[in-house]
Amino acid sequence: MPTITDVAKHAGVSMKTVSRVLNREAHVRPALRARVEESVRALGYRPNLAARQLAGNRSFIIAYPFNNPSAAYITDVLMGAARACGERGYHLVSEPIDLDDQATQVLDRLITTLRPDGIMLTPPLCDMALIVNHIAKFDIPLVRIAGRPDLFGESIIIDDREVSEQMMAHLISEGHRRIGFITPHPDHSLAQGRYQGYLQGLKTAGIAVEAELIRPGLFDVESGADAARALLELREPPTAIFAANDDMALGALQVAHSRNLNIPGDIAIAGFDDSPASRLAWPALTTVRQPMQLLGASAARLLLGEELDLDPIQYELIIRGSTSASGY
């Protein structure tokens, strides 16, 4: 493997000049820069990460400790972030964190041995004060995706409310007036926007809020199924159920099937996340697609010091057969 010294010799310049070219520093004459670049190519030179880390006191590593609520969510974020890192000469190291007493120890090890230049976090970790405060101690840049803004680090705030309102508008346009809602996990602070959107959607349509139509959820299948059972057993059951995530919606779907209800004829069901399972359900689930790869990439870019215009973070309402006979 050629080293920076080899390149310097080949190009007839000093090591430092090569270093400057590699690091895209200013103050290098174009002619020299070109010569160095040519030598790099000719020799197939690749900088040694370890040496750069040691000398430069940066690791070129972004860490993504995650806890696994949903595999698809994680891999999407990871893929977006890893690509953004790769394009900028960085690497992404992702490590699973169990939510037990050892969580901070694993974090410690990750941080102190790898010395990442930045850390990114997604729910649920990004809303856990224990985790976030622990990271804060190390004074490493932190970006949290969809986390509450009152903790250490930068938050990529997303607005679940508006698209949730759109979902309500869709359901209402399908003729529903009694719409049940299964709430987000209480610890997932930004997801509360989905609830706000539900309320706002009713309000816009001039439909009164009915407490009995709102049931607590914990983002898992079981709580969705429980909530659906309760809703369907009401004296006057809803004709549609909007669950704050797909897993709960799929739980509701199972309950509906088990009662031989016709979907969406007897009961329409909608979720949130566009999980792989939502596509594979029968009928396929109406849901909301979040741009997780984009969010992952944005988090990485923020950590690498880029300015972002986060305006175009687009949610997408995906209408499928579970709420609409004309859906696919």
Place this chain on the structure above:
Amino acid sequence: MPTITDVAKHAGVSMKTVSRVLNREAHVRPALRARVEESVRALGYRPNLAARQLAGNRSFIIAYPFNNPSAAYITDVLMGAARACGERGYHLVSEPIDLDDQATQVLDRLITTLRPDGIMLTPPLCDMALIVNHIAKFDIPLVRIAGRPDLFGESIIIDDREVSEQMMAHLISEGHRRIGFITPHPDHSLAQGRYQGYLQGLKTAGIAVEAELIRPGLFDVESGADAARALLELREPPTAIFAANDDMALGALQVAHSRNLNIPGDIAIAGFDDSPASRLAWPALTTVRQPMQLLGASAARLLLGEELDLDPIQYELIIRGSTSASGY
């Protein structure tokens, strides 16, 4: 951050002795060893990875380049491997590889800048000669999970056949004689065992193989749906369909639902993988659980030079409602 020099001073020994203790080398007197360990604890010393890499010419990194056929599969492997790495002072770097013309370039960058001490691969990458041969050039230890044994690197061979036979035995015990099969993706060499198991299962039960009951699959929902349609339109359709993976089985399930068939009464459906969606389907899908976390951990341990007894790699037949009224 304390360095190894600080520890040496604190313990009153040389740097080299501290190094020896940290690396668990022989030839250190227990008394000294204890003294050093005490100092390490007292100072909260953590070795600097970059320095170790540079001096020692090992990176303490295992790379896991993946292509994403299924998020759950990837994260399971990743979690298993990352934990195994962590326990041994290693780190796992996973990077998505697109199957385009740049695949080898991304690999190159990963290998030459990170210099991983080992690489692990899962399907489909582990069966792609282009990828594997490229890695072979670098002379880095490679472990492939569920890959064909004729390429570079060590393979963790898994036997899909036996559990597939068990699946057939289950279906036959439920009274089925005409059982349709949707084949594995032809490029996934080890998964062909699922097909062999199907054939063997028929043979054991003394049921003749019928070509019309065997349909080609590509591991995606669409091919599963297509195959199911073809099967259901036979003059004498099967009473059960065994798909070589869950996605295809879920495609078949959708087709069955769209024809208002009763499941499992009119048609029983079984898959393979125990994907999250298989649990969430209605009825929940009978399938096979593979120990992906264990396989991920095994791959990492192999790369780190441990001897493994891979006997206890256990498949599990998961019987659910899609094949059995008494399933859950």
Place this chain on the structure above:
DNA sequence: TTGAAAGCGCTAACAA
């Protein structure tokens, strides 16, 4: 069994 010295490949600080 322990220690001293050299050096891994790069960048920071400074000098020219």
Place this chain on the structure above:
DNA sequence: TTGTTAGCGCTTTCAA
């Protein structure tokens, strides 16, 4: 704008 020098924190080699 370019080059020189020192040194990042550890392991290797070799000597004691």
